[in-house]
Amino acid sequence: MIETRAPGKLFVLGEYAVVTAGQPSVLVAVDRYITVRLDPNPAPRETSSPHVREAIRVIEELRESRGIAPREFSLEIRSDLEDARGAKLGLGSSAAVTVAVIDALDRHYGLSLEPLERFKLALLATIELAPLASGGDLAVSTFGGWVRYVAPDRAALRDARATHGVAHALGHAAWSQLEIRHLQEPSGLELLVGWTGSPASTERLVDEMTAREVSTVPSLSQQSFLQESRTLTDGFTSALTKGAWREAAAAVRAARSLLQRLGAARGIEIETGTLGVLCDVAEQHGAVAKPSGAGGGDCGIAFATPDADIAGILREWQQSGIHPLDLRVTEPVALSKGASHEH
Numbered sequence: 001m002i003e004t005r006a007p008g009k010l011f012v013l014g015e016y017a018v019v020t021a022g023q024p025s026v027l028v029a030v031d032r033y034i035t036v037r038l039d040p041n042p043a044p045r046e047t048s049s050p051h052v053r054e055a056i057r058v059i060e061e062l063r064e065s066r067g068i069a070p071r072e073f074s075l076e077i078r079s080d081l082e083d084a085r086g087a088k089l090g091l092g093s094s095a096a097v098t099v100a101v102i103d104a105l106d107r108h109y110g111l112s113l114e115p116l117e118r119f120k121l122a123l124l125a126t127i128e129l130a131p132l133a134s135g136g137d138l139a140v141s142t143f144g145g146w147v148r149y150v151a152p153d154r155a156a157l158r159d160a161r162a163t164h165g166v167a168h169a170l171g172h173a174a175w176s177q178l179e180i181r182h183l184q185e186p187s188g189l190e191l192l193v194g195w196t197g198s199p200a201s202t203e204r205l206v207d208e209m210t211a212r213e214v215s216t217v218p219s220l221s222q223q224s225f226l227q228e229s230r231t232l233t234d235g236f237t238s239a240l241t242k243g244a245w246r247e248a249a250a251a252v253r254a255a256r257s258l259l260q261r262l263g264a265a266r267g268i269e270i271e272t273g274t275l276g277v278l279c280d281v282a283e284q285h286g287a288v289a290k291p292s293g294a295g296g297g298d299c300g301i302a303f304a305t306p307d308a309d310i311a312g313i314l315r316e317w318q319q320s321g322i323h324p325l326d327l328r329v330t331e332p333v334a335l336s337k338g339a340s341h342e343h
Contacts, residue, residue, distance in 0.1 A: 002038040002107050006099035006141040007031060007330045008081045008091030010193065010301055011293045013236050013255045014149075016262060017229035018134040021153045022177045024233040028147070028191070029140040030327040032080040032089075034096035038104040042072035051094045052077070054125040055101035058166055062121065063109050065167040073108055075101065089195050089325065090298025095137035098122045115142055115333060119180070120170055124161055127154045139180045145332030148237055150179035182332045183240050186248065190304045191329060192287065192313060194322040196274040198297030220265040228258050245305065249288040252303065256290035263295070270295035274322060278302075281316045285309040299325070 007029040014025025052075065063070065077100075081093040099122050106113045113121070119142040123135040136149040156174035232251045239247035256271070256279060263270035271279070275291045278300040282289035286308035292301045300322075304310050314324045 002040075002104050003035065004038075004100045004103040004107070005033040005035040006096040006103070007033050007144060008089075008093065008096055009137045009140045010091065010299065010327075011136070012146075012301065013233045013251065014136075014229055015259065015291075015293055015295070017226050017233075018136055018149065018151055019132050020226060021151050023150065023226055024179070024230060024237070025134070025136050025149050026146070026183065026233060026236060027136050027140045027149060029144040029330040030091060030193070031330050032091060032327065034081060034093060034100045035078045036097070036100040036104045037076040037078075038108055039074045039076070040071065040108065041074065049077075049094075049097060050129055051098045051126070052101055054128050055098045055122070056105065057128075058121050058125040059102055059105040059109070059111075061166040062111065062170075065165060066111070068109055068111075071108065073105075075104070077101075083195075083323075087197075090293060092137035092141060095122070095126070096141045098125055099138055099141040115335070116180075117170065118142060120175065121166070123152075123154070124157060124166060124169055127158050131155065131158060143180060143182070143333045143335065144330040146183040146185050146240075146329060147332075148179065148181045148183055148233075150177060152176070152178040180335070182335065183237060185329060186240055186245060186303075187243070188305060189245065190308075190310060191327065192282065192289075192302040192304055192310065193292075193325040193327050194278045194300050194302070194317045195325055196272065196278070196297050196299070197321060197323060198272070198274065220261050225258070225262055225265075229255075232258065249303065252288045252290055259291060259295065268296075272297060274320070275300050277320050278317060278322050281320065282313050285312045285316075287313060 010028050010030055012026040017023040018025035079093055081091045082088055102118050102121050119138055122138045126133045134151040139149045140147045153174040157169055160172040161169040232255050236248050236251035259270050271291050279289040282302035287302040287304040289300055289302035292299045317324055
């Protein structure tokens with residue numbers, strides 16, 4: 001029996017911009033997990049999830065290219081990334097299950113893949129289903145901790161796989177823009193996470209955003225949005241490195257404002273009323289907050305220093321129908337030998 005697990009994720013900065021190759025983002029891995037148990041005995045495979053099917057397909061394609069014979073297996077999947085009713089919490093369950101399945105099958109077939117190779121396979125599998133997916137969630141589910149992430153050219157990677165296969169795509173030049181770099185976890189800060197109770201579809205929101213870039217003349221141009229997002233993400237990364245929390249907090253506030261302007265420009269509700277309440281309550285009690293991810297529901301995040309009224313934030317969130325999630329950032333996984341994943 002093989003058992004693997006992968007953590008969920010939260011975006012900190014860089015939402016929407018990160019789907020453009022070369023644009024930076026910051027994410028964290030959180031301590032709720034997808035767990036996969038692989039039984040090598042012949043039995044029907046778990047095929048209910050398209051992400052599971054694609055994860056299996058990409059590994060089987062690589063196995064075949066290496067001349068390894070197929071072997072039977074069955075999968076059992078357990079998720080902590082849902083509430084008691086089975087509603088997704090917006091913590092990246094699709095990414096986590098993809099990463100965990102690939103890890104299990106790597107062990108099953110003795111492929112001895114490096115973590116970076118497993119991440120690349122997870123991204124190749126994911127973009128078959130969602131071509132615009134950035135892969136940031138896959139990166140933190142693979143490597144844990146605080147991560148700065150820059151996406152590669154996924155269209156070129158899809159084409160490389162379709163034309164020459166998975167093994168060729170793993171070494172393609174399109175990975176040159178990829179950056180996966182661990183950041184130092186800020187000391188003296190508490191991460192607070194609130195779930196709105198309204199699951200949202202990241203893929204749908206990103207697709208709508210992309211379509212409306214072309215169909216409308218927005219007050220915030222795509223070029224301006226990308227430049228502002230890059231400036232804020234770079235500034236946040238630099239502030240974390242220096243331990244300058246005031247600068248980092250200012251970047252978080254500005255990122256919230258940028259997402260509000262983006263939503264208004266594209267006619268898409270990124271910051272819902274509940275997410276607005278979540279952020280405003282946190283600010284009123286001395287913290288800094290913003291929606292996490294594509295918005296439209298799901299989660300908001302707040303960072304609180306010791307002098308913030310954390311109890312007051314959590315109390316008012318609950319009074320407003322916002323569910324505090326008890327989450328911690330996971331420990332980072334060592335990066336592959338010889339690479340910071342920064343090309």
